[in-house]
Amino acid sequence: MNLPQNPATRRFLGLLPAWLVIGIFMVMPMMILLVFSFMESDPYGGVDPGFTIEAYRQILFDLNFDDELEFDPVYLIIIGRSILLALIAVFGCLIFGFPVAYYITRQERRVQNMLLYLVTIPFWTNLLVRTYAWILILSGDGVIEQPLKSLGIIENSLEMMYTNGAVATGLVYSYLPLMVLPIYASLEKLDFRLVEAAHDLYASRFQAFKQVIVPLAKPGIIAGCILVFVPSVGAFIAPDLLGGGKKLMLGSLIHLQFASSRNWPFGGAIAMLLLAFVMIALLWQLRSARKRMEESG
Amino acid sequence: MKKLLIAAVSSAVLSFAASGAYAAGELNFYNWTDYTPDDLLEKFQKETGIKVNLDTYDSNETLLAKLKSGATGYDLAVPSQNFLEIMVKEGLLEEANVASMPNYKYVDARFKNPTWDPEQKYSSPWQMGTTSFVIRTDLYDGDCSSLKEFFEPTGKAVGQLGVFKTPEEVMNQAHLYLGQEMCTEKNEDFKALQKLFEGQKPAVKIYSSEGTPDRIVDGTVVMSSGWNGDMFNARTKEGGTTVKYCYPKEGVVGWFDSLVIPKGAKNIEAAKKFMDFVMKPENMALVSNFASYANAIPDSAPFLNPELADAPELKVPNGIPIAFGQSCGEKYIKAVDKIWTKLLQ
Numbered sequence: 001m002n003l004p005q006n007p008a009t010r011r012f013l014g015l016l017p018a019w020l021v022i023g024i025f026m027v028m029p030m031m032i033l034l035v036f037s038f039m040e041s042d043p044y045g046g047v048d049p050g051f052t053i054e055a056y057r058q059i060l061f062d063l064n065f066d067d068e069l070e071f072d073p074v075y076l077i078i079i080g081r082s083i084l085l086a087l088i089a090v091f092g093c094l095i096f097g098f099p100v101a102y103y104i105t106r107q108e109r110r111v112q113n114m115l116l117y118l119v120t121i122p123f124w125t126n127l128l129v130r131t132y133a134w135i136l137i138l139s140g141d142g143v144i145e146q147p148l149k150s151l152g153i154i155e156n157s158l159e160m161m162y163t164n165g166a167v168a169t170g171l172v173y174s175y176l177p178l179m180v181l182p183i184y185a186s187l188e189k190l191d192f193r194l195v196e197a198a199h200d201l202y203a204s205r206f207q208a209f210k211q212v213i214v215p216l217a218k219p220g221i222i223a224g225c226i227l228v229f230v231p232s233v234g235a236f237i238a239p240d241l242l243g244g245g246k247k248l249m250l251g252s253l254i255h256l257q258f259a260s261s262r263n264w265p266f267g268g269a270i271a272m273l274l275l276a277f278v279m280i281a282l283l284w285q286l287r288s289a290r291k292r293m294e295e296s297g
Numbered sequence: 298m299k300k301l302l303i304a305a306v307s308s309a310v311l312s313f314a315a316s317g318a319y320a321a322g323e324l325n326f327y328n329w330t331d332y333t334p335d336d337l338l339e340k341f342q343k344e345t346g347i348k349v350n351l352d353t354y355d356s357n358e359t360l361l362a363k364l365k366s367g368a369t370g371y372d373l374a375v376p377s378q379n380f381l382e383i384m385v386k387e388g389l390l391e392e393a394n395v396a397s398m399p400n401y402k403y404v405d406a407r408f409k410n411p412t413w414d415p416e417q418k419y420s421s422p423w424q425m426g427t428t429s430f431v432i433r434t435d436l437y438d439g440d441c442s443s444l445k446e447f448f449e450p451t452g453k454a455v456g457q458l459g460v461f462k463t464p465e466e467v468m469n470q471a472h473l474y475l476g477q478e479m480c481t482e483k484n485e486d487f488k489a490l491q492k493l494f495e496g497q498k499p500a501v502k503i504y505s506s507e508g509t510p511d512r513i514v515d516g517t518v519v520m521s522s523g524w525n526g527d528m529f530n531a532r533t534k535e536g537g538t539t540v541k542y543c544y545p546k547e548g549v550v551g552w553f554d555s556l557v558i559p560k561g562a563k564n565i566e567a568a569k570k571f572m573d574f575v576m577k578p579e580n581m582a583l584v585s586n587f588a589s590y591a592n593a594i595p596d597s598a599p600f601l602n603p604e605l606a607d608a609p610e611l612k613v614p615n616g617i618p619i620a621f622g623q624s625c626g627e628k629y630i631k632a633v634d635k636i637w638t639k640l641l642q
Binding site: 065066077078140244245246247248252253256257 | 487491501627630642
């Protein structure tokens with residue numbers, strides 16, 4: 001068999017499978033959704049041909065039951081709540097994830113590998129199953145309340161389930177490994193002699209942490225924040241199972257449009273909006289990464 | 298795995314059928330998953346010599362899309378009442394003249410000539426069920442006889458109420474309670490619905506359509522939306538004896554699946570034979586025993602498993618109206634979506 005001699009052609013052929021996979025499984029579905037979001041909705045589900053920006057208009061303005069077009073903040077509230085909860089999840093993951101990552105880097109190589117392996121173990125089970133486990137932990141007759149009740153410490157239920165706190169707990173739990181791993185990766189390269197040097201120069205523990213460790217771990221922290229934020233903002237399982245569904249989140253809102261509301265274009269429009277948020281987050285990361293590169297020369 | 302195998306084999310068989318190697322005296326049956334007992338098909342083959350090939354789907358939308366695309370090769374399918382209405386309107390069904398079949402006499406008078414097939418031209422009954430609300434009678438002394446209890450709860454039920462997450466059925470219950478027409482397009486009706494649901498929300502602990510039997514049995518909620526089949530399972534579960542499925546005087550919401558013959562079916566006579574065969578009480582009982590749903594053939598009761606035959610969840614008392622969901626217009630669907638999104642914002 002004759003291999004093409006031109007290196008450009010060879011590179012193209014070598015990358016072709018990857019391009020095809022990305023094209024077919026990522027770009028194409030998104031393009032379909034984008035096209036659908038500009039079409040008319042079919043009352044039986046699906047879309048009808050015709051171009052309209054109706055779906056995007058609906059995000060901000062809607063006809064009320066007196067047939068007047070009015071500004072409608074419903075969807076902005078849902079979007080705001082989703083972003084807020086995602087930020088809480090990021091913050092929670094950072095608080096719990098950083099010490100864990102730091103602890104791991106301070107161990108012997110062999111122990112490090114073992115601990116990293118343990119961090120990834122939850123990924124071996126389905127997310128749905130793991131979230132159901134939290135129902136058993138948080139619910140009225142669950143693992144936390146039952147012993148407290150039988151010891152007589154509490155009498156009434158703590159009502160932990162079906163609250164925003166439960167959703168945040170579920171999100172932090174689900175995505176914690178995504179925070180630990182990148183922070184570990186950047187802390188692992190950290191030269192601890194720098195920390196010792198800081199102490200030699202009379203830096204307190206906090207100063208050494210703030211001015212030496214954090215700046216050097218920054219790429220990992222940013223990557224971790226992005227990795228947690230992106231799936232959290234569109235999360236569907238935790239808000240649905242642990243939040244009691246009383247407050248809609250973006251993921252549930254999109255699901256509702258494709259299922260019972262049979263408004264595919266609007267579902268597509270919200271999905272596009274969600275995609276825009278994610279892109280903004282990623283671009284921001286890209287920019288700060290480039291800035292760091294320039295700073296470090 | 299077995300189901301997958303059956304599906305694969307039957308679709309292979311179907312593609313043979315489509316390619317012209319079609320044997321006379323075979324019937325291609327397209328039904329929901331876990332809905333067709335094997336012994337029913339064997340019995341039919343023994344009695345008539347007609348072999349039934351089964352293929353399955355999991356939603357009315359899938360079935361409608363298949364029939365709309367034409368040339369399916371199916372001789373029988375089982376849509377729910379609201380989709381049956383659409384199929385009739387779109388001319389996707391063959392006439393079967395069910396009313397003149399010998400076993401039609403067994404059908405409960407309440408379900409003869411239903412609104413979705415007023416002259417019983419296209420469809421014969423398969424299985425049915427209802428949606429209402431349940432009360433844990435040991436935890437809450439609620440009033441089962443009116444939807445007021447569910448929509449305007451008082452006392453211990455406040456904060457302990459579970460409601461379905463998807464609006465269709467709850468919305469129909471609300472129409473019953475407010476005395477509105479199904480598929481109403483009146484703005485004042487929409488406003489009244491919105492007020493009703495906003496008023497109910499403070500009492501709601503959880504909006505979810507999954508796991509309702511578990512939550513009522515473990516006491517997470519004391520009152521809840523519920524499907525009759527689910528609630529039958531909840532009551533017969535350990536610790537569930539006090540789960541009471543309510544039949545409020547305003548009525549319950551119903552679904553009704555029927556056998557129909559898609560347009561272009563090759564073996565219409567055999568399909569009609571099957572329809573008539575299923576309406577016979579002992580055969581209908583086979584289906585109910587397998588699927589654990591109710592049916593529209595009262596004489597099937599002696600052939601049912603005892604726990605099914607005695608289940609109050611499966612028997613709608615006489616005098617309680619059953620409102621079957623309809624396929625509504627675009628204005629209605631949009632309004633319901635708006636009410637629901639606002640509610641959960």
